[in-house]
Amino acid sequence: MSVAPLDHLFRPGPRRALPRTCRPSQDETTGSYLLRLAAANRITGADLVDYLTAGASQSIANVSLAAVSTASGQPPVALAYALPELRTQHTDLPRVALPGRTLPAKPNTVRPACRRCTATRTTAERIDIWRRHEHNICQRHRLWIGPGAGHPRDQVDLAAHPDVVHAQVRHRRLIRLHGHTIVHTAYRTAGEIWEMLTHRGWGVPYALARDLHLPHGFGHQNWPADPRDPVHRAAVYPEVVTLTELLVCTHWRPFAMSASAADRDRFRAEFQRRLPPAYHDLANTDLQLFTIVRHSPVAQWHDPQPETYPSTPAQAQGADR
Ligand SMILES: [Zn+2]
Known part of the structure; x- marks a missing residue:
């Protein structure tokens, strides 16, 4: 058996939660969530990744679900449901209801969440979300969030x-x-x-x-x-x-x-x-x-x-x- 998939279990990481937390949005990219978590704690995204990887990496790809859970104070299962890129790291994956959940890969794409939904939930200017091809309109706010709307201001009313x-x-x-x-x-x-x-x-x-x-x-x-x-x-x-x-x-x-x-x-x-x-x-x-x-x-x-x-x-x- 290869030990590589278990590598993250032994990677050093944060031991305590940051002073402030924020809840992840459904299907949010890891990068988007970490930027919001960093902003809530008044540190840069690079400093947060450094903290999460104990200085071992500056890449979001090397951030583990366990480290984000410790630093954010959010339960691992909540993060696994919300953040597609970290989902498969959950230690009890068979108990996570996967069918129907968005995959963090093609043909899905990353686009900003509806700007009005974002404004009601957070102080961040944007939240980036993994989108399937049918995610095109926020029914609540009647804004186009589909292809072409790569910035919140491009969301057509x-x-x-x-x-x-x-x-x-x-x-x-x-x-x-x-x-x-x-x-x-x-x-x-x-x-x-x-x-x-x-x-x-x-x-x-x-x-x-x-x-x-x-x-x-x-x-x-x-x-x-x-x-x-x-x-x-x-x-x-x-x-x-x-x-x-x-x-x-x-x-x-x-x-x-x-x-x-x-x-x-x-x-x-x-x-x-x-x-x-x-x-x-x-x-x-x-x-x-x-x-x-x-x-x-x-x-x-x-x-x-x-x-x-x-x-x-x-x-x-x-x-x-
Ligand atoms: Zn909306």
Whole structure:
């Protein structure tokens, strides 16, 4: 047996708690939590890591769950549930309920928590969270926290756009019905198709029916045709979810894959029926929609990268529920 996995048990670390503590947020990155803990105790993050590793390292990667628990005074199990990167260090891991919890790895990404939720819980300017692909809108504060919102000030206010906010509910419902793996694969394909359908050429704005206000202080004021920016991602979210719903549906998906023009027309008519009237023409014109579907992972339903700890061996292998 290798002794390397037990190395952290013998590493010297802190022997007593710091004067002040703070509670970790769900799925917070270790770095984000340590910065907040350091700020609460009026020391730098580097000094805290030095304390946690007894001067052995300046890397957060070498900080142990036991050391953070001692220094913060927070129970190890609470830290293991909240901080994905330290979770597997818990000494009683089999008793930790893992299924459905967010993994600290691709395809998940790190983005700031909703700025209004953060303001109610802490004095910190931001809390960084591991996000799955469906974590896009804070339902409580109606802010876009999805792709493109890499800074709290970029979180687009969606209070005037209930259809965009509701798309988050529809997205989560799809995951409850079909599982993460299937929905994420279909969602990526749907996003690619919608980008293709709405693109109007280099330097020309995308065809978008929603007029979302830019966040205060947002860099580019003349809304460029850039699908990576948070305003664009929020504005197209309902239609991408709509197309995802069709692609995961065992009734409608075969029509999109079919070689028959009549079958494809049935899929197109259903897609059009579910779109806002301003978008009807988009679904009417482009045959590329079906080419993208047939060449996408949707046609194979294979996604080897889970976003949460799987609850069954079948899901661990990327199978649908
Ligand atoms: Zn919020």
